[in-house]
Amino acid sequence: QLQASGGGLVQVGDSLSLSCAVSGRTLSGQTIAWFRQPPGKEREFVAASFRWNSGRTYYADSVKGRFTISGDNAKNTFYLRMNSLRPEDTAVYYCAADTSIILSSVRERRSYKYWGQGTQVTVSS
Numbered sequence: 001q002l003q004a005s006g007g008g009l010v011q012v013g014d015s016l017s018l019s020c021a022v023s024g025r026t027l028s029g030q031t032i033a034w035f036r037q038p039p040g041k042e043r044e045f046v047a048a049s050f051r052w053n054s055g056r057t058y059y060a061d062s063v064k065g066r067f068t069i070s071g072d073n074a075k076n077t078f079y080l081r082m083n084s085l086r087p088e089d090t091a092v093y094y095c096a097a098d099t100s101i102i103l104s105s106v107r108e109r110r111s112y113k114y115w116g117q118g119t120q121v122t123v124s125s
Helices: none
Strands: 002-005 008-011 016-022 031-037 044-050 056-059 067-072 077-082 091-098 119-124
Touching: 002 091, 016 031, 016 091, 016 119, 031 067, 044 067, 044 077, 056 067, 077 091
Parallel strands: 008 119
Antiparallel strands: 002 016, 016 077, 031 044, 031 091, 044 056, 067 077, 091 119
16 A cells, blocks of 8 residues: 655745655565546646656656655655646656566556555646
8 A cells, every 4th residue: 555645835945845654565576656637637646756766757848847756665665856846747746666667668657567656746826
């Protein structure tokens, strides 16, 4: 199971860190990811780390340079650090993980079997 937390209401330009606690398994071999669903839109890819500590990280163009995905295997938790937040970052953020992701599908939400419940991030101008 995955449990996302850390969302909240922030101002434009603020930073926020989301956490995703993984229970029942470690991060070993897991591809970890964050997706988000803006109001009235479909869930979209935000960031992923293939096999979590392989060094292969991927970001949506809209967040590249502002967001960072990372993990801590000792804590069975992974994170999304979000800097320079914008109103268009407002969304429900979901964490996802799976051991069977292939490299070409890290950005595809349908590839992930395990999901957290979502945490709301609202960026106010």
